Amino acid sequence: MSWVNAVVQGVFLGGLYALFACGLSLMFGVMRIINLAHGDLAVLGAFAVWEVATTTHLSPFLALIPVLPVMLILGYVLHRTLLARSLRGGVLTPLLTTFGLAIALQNAMLQVFSPDVRSLGALTGTISTGSWRLTRQVSVPYLGLLILAVAVLVLGGLQLMLRRTAFGRAMRATAQDADTAALVGVPAPSVYAGATAIAVATASLAGAFLAIHSTFDPSSGPTQLIFAFEAVVIGGLGSLWGTLGGGIVLGIAQTLGANINPQYSVLAGHLVFLAVLASRRGRFLASGSVAA
Amino acid sequence: MTALSVEELVARHGLLVAVREVSLSVSEGEVLALVGANGAGKTTLLRTIAGAHPAASGRIRLAGRDIAGLPAHQRVAQGLALVPEGRKLFGEMTVEENLRVAGDRARSGRWNLPAVLDAFPMLQPLRHKRASTLSGGEQQATAIARALMTNPRVLLIDEVSLGLAPVAVDLVYQSLAALIADGATLILVEQDLQRALRVAGRVVCMLEGRVVLQAPTAEVSREQVTAAYFGLARADRSSTVEGQS
Numbered sequence: 001m002s003w004v005n006a007v008v009q010g011v012f013l014g015g016l017y018a019l020f021a022c023g024l025s026l027m028f029g030v031m032r033i034i035n036l037a038h039g040d041l042a043v044l045g046a047f048a049v050w051e052v053a054t055t056t057h058l059s060p061f062l063a064l065i066p067v068l069p070v071m072l073i074l075g076y077v078l079h080r081t082l083l084a085r086s087l088r089g090g091v092l093t094p095l096l097t098t099f100g101l102a103i104a105l106q107n108a109m110l111q112v113f114s115p116d117v118r119s120l121g122a123l124t125g126t127i128s129t130g131s132w133r134l135t136r137q138v139s140v141p142y143l144g145l146l147i148l149a150v151a152v153l154v155l156g157g158l159q160l161m162l163r164r165t166a167f168g169r170a171m172r173a174t175a176q177d178a179d180t181a182a183l184v185g186v187p188a189p190s191v192y193a194g195a196t197a198i199a200v201a202t203a204s205l206a207g208a209f210l211a212i213h214s215t216f217d218p219s220s221g222p223t224q225l226i227f228a229f230e231a232v233v234i235g236g237l238g239s240l241w242g243t244l245g246g247g248i249v250l251g252i253a254q255t256l257g258a259n260i261n262p263q264y265s266v267l268a269g270h271l272v273f274l275a276v277l278a279s280r281r282g283r284f285l286a287s288g289s290v291a292a
Numbered sequence: 293m294t295a296l297s298v299e300e301l302v303a304r305h306g307l308l309v310a311v312r313e314v315s316l317s318v319s320e321g322e323v324l325a326l327v328g329a330n331g332a333g334k335t336t337l338l339r340t341i342a343g344a345h346p347a348a349s350g351r352i353r354l355a356g357r358d359i360a361g362l363p364a365h366q367r368v369a370q371g372l373a374l375v376p377e378g379r380k381l382f383g384e385m386t387v388e389e390n391l392r393v394a395g396d397r398a399r400s401g402r403w404n405l406p407a408v409l410d411a412f413p414m415l416q417p418l419r420h421k422r423a424s425t426l427s428g429g430e431q432q433a434t435a436i437a438r439a440l441m442t443n444p445r446v447l448l449i450d451e452v453s454l455g456l457a458p459v460a461v462d463l464v465y466q467s468l469a470a471l472i473a474d475g476a477t478l479i480l481v482e483q484d485l486q487r488a489l490r491v492a493g494r495v496v497c498m499l500e501g502r503v504v505l506q507a508p509t510a511e512v513s514r515e516q517v518t519a520a521y522f523g524l525a526r527a528d529r530s531s532t533v534e535g536q537s
Contacts, residue, residue: 169392183365184373185369187363
C-alpha cells in the first residue's frame with residue numbers, strides 16, 4: 001500500500017515541479033531563451049515572501065499578494081535591461097547572460113540573507129503539516145493538494161490567456177515568427193518583456209511554495225532549475241499541460257525512488273529524464289530546438 | 293495626394309547593394325505594379341519600406357511623415373502593411389486567430405473581422421482551420437486579409453501569384469479587384485507581367501537595384517516593359533538578339 005501512497009505524494013510533488021517549470025517553458029517557447037537563473041529567481045521570490053511575512057507577521061500566503069506584482073515588474077525590467085540586449089547578440093548570449101545572472105543572484109542572496117537554511121512552513125500552521133487520511137497507508141496532505149490546485153489554476157490560466165486574449169495571441173504569433181508578427185503590428189520587445197514578467201512571477205510563486213513545503217537557502221536555485229528543466233523535457237516543449245504531466249511523472253519517479261531507498265529519490269527522477277531524452281521524442285526535441 | 297513616397301532609398305545585404313537610390317511614389321487610390329527579374333531588388337525594396345530590412349540611406353514618407361527611423365510594428369500603426377513573400381502565416385494558429393492578431397492593435401478604420409470575411413468569402417468556412425493546413429491560394433487570401441486587418445493606408449503585396457495554381461491566382465485577383473474598386477492604395481510585386489499590367493495603373497520596372505522604367509500602364513507596351521525587364525533598353529536596339537544571350 002505504501003507504493004500507492006508514494007504515487008499519490010508524487011502527484012502532489014509534481015504540481016510543485018510544474019509550477020516551477022511553466023515559466024521556464026514559457027520563456028523558452030516564446031523567446032528561445034533557456035533561463036538558467038530561473039531557479040534563483042524563484043528563491044529570490046521565496047526570500048521576498050520571507051521578508052514580508054516576518055516583518056509584518058502576515059501568513060506567507062498573504063505575503064504573496066504584494067510580492068507577486070513586485071516580481072512581475074522585476075521580470076519586466078529584467079527583460080528590458082538585460083535580456084533584450086543579450087538577445088540581439090545571438091542564440092548563445094542569453095544563455096551566458098542568465099548563467100551570469102544566476103551566479104550574481106546566488107552570491108547577492110548569500111551576502112544579504114546568510115547561508116542559513118530556512119522554511120516558511122512553520123509560519124503557515126496546520127496547512128503545511130496536516131493531511132486527510134484516506135486509508136491507513138494513503139494520506140492527502142493539505143499543502144500538496146493546495147500546490148497542485150494552484151499549479152492547475154496557473155497552467156490553465158496561462159493556457160486560457162494564450163488561447164483567448166490579445167496578448168496571448170501576440171505571444172503565440174511572436175513565438176512562431178517574430179519578424180512577421182512585427183509586420184502585423186506586434187512589437188516583439190514588449191511581448192518578450194511580458195513573457196519574462198509572467199515567468200518570474202510564476203517562479204516566485206513556486207519558490208514560495210517550495211519554502212512552505214520544505215526548506216530553502218541562497219543556493220537552492222540550481223536544483224530547482226534542474227527539476228523544472230526535466231519536467232519541461234519529459235512533458236514536451238511548448239505544451240503547458242504536457243509540463244504538468246512532466247512534473248507529475250518526475251514527482252512520481254522521485255517518490256517511488258525514495259520508497260526503495262531515500263538515496264534513490266533524485267536519481268530516479270534523473271533516470272526517467274534520461275530515458276525520455278534517449279527515446280525517439282528526445283531525439284526529436286534535440287533536433288527541433290536546433291532547427292528553431 | 294501622395295500616400296507613400298520613397299526618396300533615394302538604399303538597402304544592402306552585406307556588401308551587396310540590393311536597392312540603389314530608388315525613388316518612387318504612389319498616390320492615394322493608385323495601384324502600382326513593381327516588376328523585374330529575380331534579384332532585381334523588388335522584395336528588398338518592399339521589406340525596407342515596411343521596416344523588415346534596414347535602410348542604408350534614404351527617406352520613406354507615409355502620408356507626408358518620415359517613417360524611415362521607425363521599427364516595423366510602428367510603421368504598421370502608421371498605416372503601412374506588407375504581405376510578405378511566401379505568405380508567412382502563423383501556421384499553428386487558426387485563420388481567425390491570424391486575422392485577430394493583426395486586428396488587435398489596428399488603427400481604426402473600416403476593416404474588422406466581419407468586413408474582411410465579407411471581402412474574402414472563401415475564408416468564412418475556413419475560420420477555425422489551422423493556417424498550416426490551407427492550400428496556397430487560401431493562404432495568400434488569408435495573408436492579404438490579415439494585412440487588411442491593420443487598416444493600412446498603403447498595402448504592399450510581395451509576389452501575389454508565386455507558387456499558386458492558376459485557379460487560385462484567379463480567386464486572389466478577384467479579391468484584389470474588389471479592393472481596388474474600393475479605392476485601396478497598393479504596391480504589388482508580380483511575376484506575371486500580363487496580370488500586373490491589367491490590374492495596375494502604373495508600372496515600375498527594376499533592374500539590378502535601380503528603377504529603369506516608370507510609366508502609366510496605359511502608355512507602355514508589353515514589349516517596352518519586357519525590354520526594361522531584361523535590361524535591353526540600354527543595349528543597342530539593332531542588336532537585341534545578342535543582348536538577350
